[in-house]
Every structure is written in C-alpha cells, then in structure tokens.
Amino acid sequence: MTRPPSATRAICAMALLGLTACAGSYATDVPDDTLPVPDFASAQIDPPPGVRPDGCWVRDVAPAELETVTRQIEVAPAQFDEAGRQISPARFRTETAQVILRERQELIFETPCPDALTPDLISTLQRALEARGLYRGQITGQMDVPTRLAVRRYQNARGLPSGLLSIQSARALGLLTTPRDQL
Known part of the structure; x- marks a missing residue:
C-alpha cells in the first residue's frame, strides 16, 4: 500500500481543519436550537383583559416535546x-x-417594551447570559438569533420555553428594576 503524496495529505489536512472551524458552537448542547425563534414584532399582542394596559405583551407557541x-x-x-x-x-x-x-402550549406573557430594548440593554443581556454559560457569541447589542436562543435556554430552565425575553427574566437577570408594589 502506498501513501498519498505529501501535497495530497496537506490538502486533506487543510480541508479537515476548515470543516472543523466551520462547526457551530451550539449544535450539540441544546436540542431546541433547531426550533424557530419568533421575532418580537410578529409576536406582539394587545394586553389581555385584567392586566396593566401600559405593559407590552407577546404571544408565542411552545411546541410539544416528544x-x-x-x-x-x-x-x-x-x-x-x-x-x-x-x-x-x-x-x-x-x-x-x-x-x-410536554403538550404544545400557547404562551402569553409580559415583555419589555420595544423602546426599553436598547442596544445597551441587549448588550447587558448578552453579557448576563454569557456569564451563565448560555451565550457564546459576540456582544453586539442586537437581539439576533443567537441571543434569542440563549434567552430560550435561560427561560426554558425556568418553565418558560420561549426565545422572547419576558419581563420576569429581565428582572431576574438584573436588567430591569422591580416596582416596589411587586416586591
């Protein structure tokens, strides 16, 4: 059996190196990464009856878990x-x-309003999730797909399987203050 020429080995090694460099950093840790993550604008709804009318609310669907x-x-x-x-x-x-x-669930919850989701707040969110080992991307200040997937990981562990940031999660992460009447 003859060995391939060293040039062929070098090309194969470079190709293998290129393929491993392209591998995503999220592919193996959380299986729900393949689920679609809705954007805030398409999920916004009018406040449900009986809640503060000045809050911002979203609707999301958590698929059944089989x-x-x-x-x-x-x-x-x-x-x-x-x-x-x-x-x-x-x-x-x-x-x-x-x-x-887990059955399919329709989720309706309060979220920070769009004017509160500034690039500074989102950067702080990314750093808070990074500190917890849930976000490994660049700190961009953008509510992009990697950020929403990290939000889903954080909230899923707390019983809210959504990539849309809830107001409770924002408060728990120290991003927003909790009003005195809710303490």
Whole structure:
C-alpha cells in the first residue's frame, strides 16, 4: 500500500481543519436550537383583559416535546430440554412509541417594551447570559438569533420555553428594576 503524496495529505489536512472551524458552537448542547425563534414584532399582542394596559405583551407557541421510546417485548420464551440445555432462544419484537413529555402550549406573557430594548440593554443581556454559560457569541447589542436562543435556554430552565425575553427574566437577570408594589 502506498501513501498519498505529501501535497495530497496537506490538502486533506487543510480541508479537515476548515470543516472543523466551520462547526457551530451550539449544535450539540441544546436540542431546541433547531426550533424557530419568533421575532418580537410578529409576536406582539394587545394586553389581555385584567392586566396593566401600559405593559407590552407577546404571544408565542411552545411546541410539544416528544420522546421516542423503544422496548423489546418477549414474544416466545426460550425453550430448554430436560437437561437444562437451551433448545431455542427467546424471541422478541421491537415496539416503538412516541410519548408526549410536554403538550404544545400557547404562551402569553409580559415583555419589555420595544423602546426599553436598547442596544445597551441587549448588550447587558448578552453579557448576563454569557456569564451563565448560555451565550457564546459576540456582544453586539442586537437581539439576533443567537441571543434569542440563549434567552430560550435561560427561560426554558425556568418553565418558560420561549426565545422572547419576558419581563420576569429581565428582572431576574438584573436588567430591569422591580416596582416596589411587586416586591
């Protein structure tokens, strides 16, 4: 067996290096990265009845969370002779089913108003999420897809599976003050 010429090896190494450099940094840590993340403008709604009319509200949909479960079910037990030697092995069939872990949810929640979402506030949000290991992008001050995915990671761990920043999350991250009457 002959080795490829060194020039071919060098080209292969450069190609491999290029492919690994292009790999995304989010592909393996959170499976919900492939879910669509709505933008704020398309999710905005009028305040629901019974809430502060001066707040900003959004509607988002959290898709159902499914899990595929595979089981082996014994169809026929193993057969043994009088001496205890196995004559035929047990036979099994594979059964696969999907189980709903979380139903699809329509979420309606209060969010910081668009005039509050300044580049400075979004930069602070990105740094707060970066400090928690949820955001690894550039600090841009833009509510871009990587930022919304990091917001989703943060909020999903707190029971709100949305990439739109809630006012509760903004307050918990120290981005907004909590009014005295809500303390």
